[in-house]
Amino acid sequence: MSMSNSLKKFSSCVLIDLDGTLINTDGVVGDILRKYLCKYGKQWDGRESLKIVGKTPLEAATTIVEDYGLPCAVDEFNSEFYPLFSAQMDKIKSLPGANRLIRHLKGHGVPVALASNSSRANIETKISYHEGWKECFSVIIGSDEVPKGKPSPDIFLEAAKRLNKDPADCLVIEDSVPGVMAGKAAGTKVVAVPSLPKQTHLYTSADEVINSLLDMKPENWGLPPFQDWIENTLPIDPWRIGGPVIKGFGRGSKVLGIPTANLSTKDYAEELVEHPSGVYFGWAGLPTRGVFKMVMSIGWNPYFNNTEKTIEPWLLHDFTEDFYGEELRLIIVGYIRPEANFPSLESLIAKIHEDKEVAEIALDLPSYAKFKDDPYLTK
Ligand code: ADP
Ligand code: RBF
Numbered sequence: 001m002s003m004s005n006s007l008k009k010f011s012s013c014v015l016i017d018l019d020g021t022l023i024n025t026d027g028v029v030g031d032i033l034r035k036y037l038c039k040y041g042k043q044w045d046g047r048e049s050l051k052i053v054g055k056t057p058l059e060a061a062t063t064i065v066e067d068y069g070l071p072c073a074v075d076e077f078n079s080e081f082y083p084l085f086s087a088q089m090d091k092i093k094s095l096p097g098a099n100r101l102i103r104h105l106k107g108h109g110v111p112v113a114l115a116s117n118s119s120r121a122n123i124e125t126k127i128s129y130h131e132g133w134k135e136c137f138s139v140i141i142g143s144d145e146v147p148k149g150k151p152s153p154d155i156f157l158e159a160a161k162r163l164n165k166d167p168a169d170c171l172v173i174e175d176s177v178p179g180v181m182a183g184k185a186a187g188t189k190v191v192a193v194p195s196l197p198k199q200t201h202l203y204t205s206a207d208e209v210i211n212s213l214l215d216m217k218p219e220n221w222g223l224p225p226f227q228d229w230i231e232n233t234l235p236i237d238p239w240r241i242g243g244p245v246i247k248g249f250g251r252g253s254k255v256l257g258i259p260t261a262n263l264s265t266k267d268y269a270e271e272l273v274e275h276p277s278g279v280y281f282g283w284a285g286l287p288t289r290g291v292f293k294m295v296m297s298i299g300w301n302p303y304f305n306n307t308e309k310t311i312e313p314w315l316l317h318d319f320t321e322d323f324y325g326e327e328l329r330l331i332i333v334g335y336i337r338p339e340a341n342f343p344s345l346e347s348l349i350a351k352i353h354e355d356k357e358v359a360e361i362a363l364d365l366p367s368y369a370k371f372k373d374d375p376y377l378t379k
């Protein structure tokens with residue numbers, strides 16, 4: 001029994017979704033709908049995202065027209081929306097870890113099919129803005145090439161067929177519930193990477209749920225492991241944020257020995273959307289005090305179940321006083337782990353101290369240490 005279970009974990013190819021899994025289509029769609037709905041005196045609140053992720057273009061359009069009670073037919077909505085969307089396709093960014101994943105699979109000769117509910121033509125256009133992506137896929141298939149879109153298994157069955165694989169040998173990677181259902185109905189293994197926060201409970205039929213592609217462990221599925229982790233950290237494209245230190249939650253995290261210097265979330269709203277929740281590290285600069293090692297969490301702090309996504313940087317230095325109001329500059333250079341919940345405050349604190357150790361050691365590695373001299377930190 002256990003033998004067949006472990007054998008079942010072996011995949012020889014990957015069927016991967018596009019929108020919400022490899023690229024952040026929702027960001028661009030949200031921007032367009034926000035403006036478009038104004039025309040009808042309606043306000044896009046993003047809540048519909050929940051209902052449209054993973055749907056075919058027609059289903060998504062129908063949902064919006066119905067939910068907002070728009071005085072137009074679905075066709076009419078589409079004929080207005082589509083040109084707006086087309087004009088913005090070049091602005092759709094790849095999601096963190098997407099480029100790394102598909103290049104890794106390609107580099108190891110793992111066949112990958114791009115299998116999307118979007119139309120074949122749109123898929124081609126969207127990926128054309130990402131250099132080298134087209135070459136990473138042995139097969140590309142859209143919902144207009146099969147009888148039914150996801151949650152029907154058609155797309156994945158056809159993708160497996162074109163790869164000459166049994167669906168049981170395929171690993172599906174999907175962000176949406178309809179996509180996960182389609183994968184299970186096709187008889188594949190499914191890793192879910194939910195694109196909307198706090199939705200993990202909807203993905204119970206997936207074989208594994210991960211927080212972002214940064215947490216993908218191909219070896220869990222018999223695929224070649226990533227080799228870019230160094231000293232328990234994953235290098236990322238460095239990003240920079242800064243601003244005056246403001247009052248945080250006032251939970252007395254200093255009492256826990258873990259003071260976190262908060263920046264105003266309004267000043268980095270875009271970065272907050274762009275970066276998956278999790279524990280990261282880098283360098284922190286305070287103009288009159290110097291540059292310090294730093295470890296931080298991004299997210300909702302599941303232990304406290306916050307309603308707002310925040311960044312919580314802990315400077316790895318003993319300060320004799322607070323520095324509220326001072327300009328804080330951060331360069332984030334690496335990733336450690338996803339956010340987690342803990343059974344007790346003690347276990348949360350212990351884990352954060354482990355993160356501190358990981359960050360302190362890693363930041364001495366030349367590839368991370370070099371950012372200590374970045375002019376952004378002291379300018
Ligand atoms: P808050 O709720 O305002 O975030 P904390 O208890 O987390 O309160 O304390 C954070 C404050 O402590 C920071 O804004 C800063 O002024 C101060 N501080 C002192 N030492 C550190 C440190 N090593 N890292 C971050 N902040 C520190
Ligand atoms: N909160 C969580 O609920 N889960 C975590 O996994 C978590 N990891 C953290 C890692 C680091 C390095 C830091 C600085 C904070 C982390 N926190 C986490 C946030 C912590 O709950 C919060 O910063 C303090 O309680 C202050 O609000």
Ligand code: MG
Nearest residue numbers: 017019020176
């Ligand atoms: Mg999707």
